[in-house]
Amino acid sequence: MKLRTQIILFFILILLFSVGSITIFSYYQMEIIFNKQLEEKLFDIAYYAAEDSLVKEALAVNEIIPDSELNEHIEKIRVKTNVDFIVVFNMDRIRFTHPNEKNIGQLFKGGDEKRVLETAEEYASKAEGTLGISVRAFVPVFYEGRQVGAVCVGSTVNENTKSLNNIIKQFYPFILIGFVFGIYLSAILASNIKNEILGLEPKEITLMFKEKDAILENVMEGIITLDEAGNLIQYNKEASRILGLTEEDMGKNTEEIIQGNKAYELIKYGEGMHETEVKIRPGLSIMCNSSLLKDDKNQVIGSVINFKDLTEVKKMAEELTGIKKMAWSLRANNHEFMNKLHTISGLIQLEEYDEAIKYISKTAKSRNKITDIITGNIKISSISALLLAKYYKAEEMRVKLEIDKQSSLTKLPELMTEEDLESIIGNLVENSLDAVSVDGTGIISMSLYEKDQKLILELRDNGPGIPENIRHRIYEQRFTTKSGQRGYGMYIVKKIVDRLNGAINLTISGGTSWYIEIPMEGGEKDD
Structure with missing residues (x-):
């Protein structure tokens, strides 16, 4: 069964229970009110009849006169007041009046008349008489200070029920309208719920x-x-x-x-x-x-x-970067050594043995010099490997990468990771390699050292510099003047430097110069 049908049926059951309960409760409440009003009406008629002079005189004489004006008088009162019977009887329970004249002179029936005759009490009761079960009001009749009989005014239960049902029937249209309206609202609610849950079951x-x-x-x-x-x-x-x-x-x-x-x-x-x-x-x-x-x-x-x-991503990146560095180093070394070997082979073939020896000695010293600077002064192996890889890459591109022999790195700032420094150096060097000429005239100079409790990185190149109209945008994410999916390098550098409470300065004069300082101690800056 679909949700909409379930909701509608559920609300119908609620309406049936609610309307049914209210109707039954209202019926019984109206019955109580109706009976109370009926009793008050019966007593009013009984009081009136008990004070009637014809009634008092007839009971005082205590003689039943058939076809007398008393019964006719009482019947007029009964018809006008719309009750089923008004019975006048004496102390011996003999009827003096009755709607059915055949019952005049007969004993009063019901058994509930004793109290009015014995104690002169006024009361209402329900009992069965010659006209059936009825609600009765008893009032004693006094003549010159003594009780001479009583008056009983009543209305049959069947007539009461009929009258009550007629009143209830007036509410049937409203009950039906409310029931139909409730079903309509339940259908709307079911539709709204279905719409809210995208029509799903x-x-x-x-x-x-x-x-x-x-x-x-x-x-x-x-x-x-x-x-x-x-x-x-x-x-x-x-x-x-x-x-x-x-x-x-x-x-x-x-x-x-x-x-x-x-x-x-x-x-x-x-x-x-x-x-x-x-x-x-x-x-x-x-x-x-x-x-x-x-x-x-x-x-x-x-x-x-x-x-x-990103911690895990960076670990993977480190592995890939390590492989990439190794590949660059091997390729650069292979290319460079092939060039050297070709040069040495040519000198030997020309029988320039002294020149060949000098060339080999010069090449060895150059390699030993950069290796000694990097491995001797830079004590963090991942940074040493990065610098060596960048040196070989620059050499292959015919760009001179000069690393200041006074550079040194024994420890990192307190909250700086090796990955942070690798990102800064790698991005700056790559930008300079892209900027300088690759015809043998390109030069990149770099210095890394500690001063006044700060790690200092200086990097200069002799490229064309950064155009003035885009300098204010170089730290924006995805901003680049190069092709491909780039534009993250300087954004990452700036973000790392700012996070570590550092400073980065750019100078354009005969090329591009970067000056970065990062405090060795201190907390991270909140963005």
Whole structure:
């Protein structure tokens, strides 16, 4: 059975129960009110009849006169007041009046008349008489201070029920209208609910939920869902692993979950956040994408953020970079050594043995010099390997990469990782290699040292420099003057330097000069 049908049937049952209960309750309440009003009416008629002079005189004489004016008089009162009977009887229970004249002179029936005769009490009761079961009101009749009889005014139960039913029938149209209107509203509600759940049935929703849950838990990216206030309402297993989320974090604001860090960026960027790196804490960075959740009225009701652990990505990148560095080194060495060997072979063939010896000695000294500078002064092996790879690449491109022999690096700033420094040096050198001439005149000079509790990196090239009209944009993400999917290099460099409370200065004079300083101690800057 479809959800819409279930909802409508459910509401019909509720309406039947509600309307039925109200109708039954109302019927009994009206019956009580009707009976009370009837009793008051009967007593009023009985009082009137008990004070009637003809009634008093007839009971005082205590003689029954057939076809007398008493019965005719009482019958007129009964017809006008619309009751079923008015019976006048004496102390011996003998009827003096009755709607059926045959019962005049007969004993009063019902058994409920004793109280009025014995104690002169006024009361109402329900009993069965010659006209059937009826509601009766008894009032004693007094003549000159003594009780001479009583008056009983009554209305049969059948007539009462008929009158009550006639009143109830007046409400039938309203009950029917209410019932039909309730069914109509239930149909509208069922349609609205179906629209809200995109026309899906409960089984389909359950299946979709299980499928979504399975997908979320098996995706190798962290996914969190926030409401419009930025409170956490859902997360998957990978998000829990990366951010350390638990069930206790549900409903908390994201800034509370990752206190004192840049977690607010997850919310602040909203729909515009695409491939944005966010530093969660030292040693943990995530790459975020987000999209806003909107209802059918295009109102924002929350956001979904998916992210990757850049720590793991960087580890993979390190492995790939190491292989790439090795490949560059081997290719550069192979190319360069082939050139050297060809030169030596030519000198030997020309029998210029002394020149050949001098050339071999010069080449060996040059190689030993750069190797001694890098391996002797740079004590962090990953940085040494990077510099050596860049040196060989520059040499292959016929670009002179000069590394200051006074350069030294024994330790990194407190919160700086090897990956951070590799990114800074690698991007700056690559930019300079792209900028300088490759005809043997290109020169890149680099110096790396510690001074005044700061790590200093200086890099200069003799390229054409950066045009003035684009200098203000060089740190923008995806901005590049080169072809291909580039534009991240200087954005990454600037982001790392800013995060470490460092400074970066650019000078354009006969080429491009970079001056970067990073404090050896101190906390990270909040973005």
